[in-house]
Amino acid sequence: MGRSPSFVKGVKKGPWTIEEDQKLVAYIEQNGHGSWRALPLKAGLQRCGKSCRLRWTNYLRPDIKRGKFSLQEEQTIIQLHALLGNRWSTIATHLPKRTDNEIKNYWNTHLKKRLTKMGIDPVTHRSRTAGNPNLSHMTQWETARLEAEARLVHEPRRVSNFYQRIHHGSLPISNKPLLVSSLSLPQPLHFDVLKACQGISSYRLSDLPELAQFVPIVNPVENVEPLSFHDMTMEDLTSNVKISEVLFNGLESVKDEGNQNMLQVTNMVYEDGYMTDALTNCLGNDAVGENHNGGFEEETNYWSNILNKLGNNSSFSSVF
DNA sequence: AAGAACATCAACCGCTCCAAA
DNA sequence: CTTTGGAGCGGTTGATGTTCT
Numbered sequence: 001m002g003r004s005p006s007f008v009k010g011v012k013k014g015p016w017t018i019e020e021d022q023k024l025v026a027y028i029e030q031n032g033h034g035s036w037r038a039l040p041l042k043a044g045l046q047r048c049g050k051s052c053r054l055r056w057t058n059y060l061r062p063d064i065k066r067g068k069f070s071l072q073e074e075q076t077i078i079q080l081h082a083l084l085g086n087r088w089s090t091i092a093t094h095l096p097k098r099t100d101n102e103i104k105n106y107w108n109t110h111l112k113k114r115l116t117k118m119g120i121d122p123v124t125h126r127s128r129t130a131g132n133p134n135l136s137h138m139t140q141w142e143t144a145r146l147e148a149e150a151r152l153v154h155e156p157r158r159v160s161n162f163y164q165r166i167h168h169g170s171l172p173i174s175n176k177p178l179l180v181s182s183l184s185l186p187q188p189l190h191f192d193v194l195k196a197c198q199g200i201s202s203y204r205l206s207d208l209p210e211l212a213q214f215v216p217i218v219n220p221v222e223n224v225e226p227l228s229f230h231d232m233t234m235e236d237l238t239s240n241v242k243i244s245e246v247l248f249n250g251l252e253s254v255k256d257e258g259n260q261n262m263l264q265v266t267n268m269v270y271e272d273g274y275m276t277d278a279l280t281n282c283l284g285n286d287a288v289g290e291n292h293n294g295g296f297e298e299e300t301n302y303w304s305n306i307l308n309k310l311g312n313n314s315s316f317s318s319v320f
Numbered sequence: 321a322a323g324a325a326c327a328t329c330a331a332c333c334g335c336t337c338c339a340a341a
Numbered sequence: 342c343t344t345t346g347g348a349g350c351g352g353t354t355g356a357t358g359t360t361c362t
Binding site for chain 3: 014015035036037049050053054057086087088089100101104108
């Protein structure tokens with residue numbers, strides 16, 4: 001049913017010649033590919049339609065980028081693979097101008113090996129070395145981030161400087177000026193807030209490993225000397241820590257309720273609009289206040305306030 | 321210098337999906 | 342509803358290039 005015969009008399013196989021390529025390109029440029037099955041005859045090629053389609057989609061198409069994969073592309077592949085597995089065509093839709101075949105080859109010949117070398121199982125994307133919860137935690141976060149970003153490409157909205165802020169001025173993920181959408185907040189908001197705060201916690205802890213000792217459940221770094229963290233008191237810190245644990249545990253407990261939930265809610269991490277709306281809905285205006293424009297201490301206080309509010313918020317607590 | 325071993329990637333194969341008949 | 346056939350997907354192969362011994 002629907003299967004092409006594996007052998008057809010008079011049909012050429014193997015590498016394509018320049019002449020064949022030229023014929024195929026010329027025909028498609030003039031007529032479009034139409035029915036692939038009928039194409040070879042019309043184009044004067046001794047190939048099966050399937051071979052023509054493959055040659056075109058994987059090699060001859062004008063909108064194909066060839067050559068070395070960038071670091072960003074590599075990261076995207078790894079993270080999407082963690083989320084999607086070997087669904088190369090889906091992964092390819094997130095990497096403009098790359099084909100599924102190319103990505104698949106690159107994964108099999110480069111990335112899989114590299115992950116294995118790093119002690120990461122290329123199938124599960126988890127550390128092989130006696131459980132590193134932070135790794136899967138970060139993978140999870142990065143995965144969700146990518147998925148959200150990928151969807152933003154198709155669903156333009158205002159992108160904020162939020163991501164830049166939490167990354168201390170590193171390059172934005174997207175340089176595209178996105179539009180403000182009408183309010184269609186993802187639901188449930190609890191997950192939004194949860195995810196957003198988790199992102200913040202992740203960032204801080206990975207950026208300042210010294211802080212990790214206060215949050216052993218998130219980042220179990222051993223033998224780290226205590227650190228006085230700017231002007232924050234220990235009380236502030238432990239207060240955050242306590243809530244971070246709640247956030248993390250909460251996230252762990254809901255993560256299996258379906259990727260849809262997880263993925264649906266992550267846009268707001270990049271978008272002040274979503275973030276503010278989500279927080280406002282959960283906590284009320286006074287808790288969220290004005291947007292802030294950076295400065296690590298300011299940021300710290302901002303999140304400290306919000307986390308404290310979250311900790312006392314009954315609707316949020318009910319998530320758990 | 322030469323052969324072996326390994327890496328790369330274009331292309332093929334067999335399968336599923338899905339729309340049309 | 343079943344059958345058919347085109348399109349597309351993912352796994353795999355094998356020719357070619359590169360590195361190692």
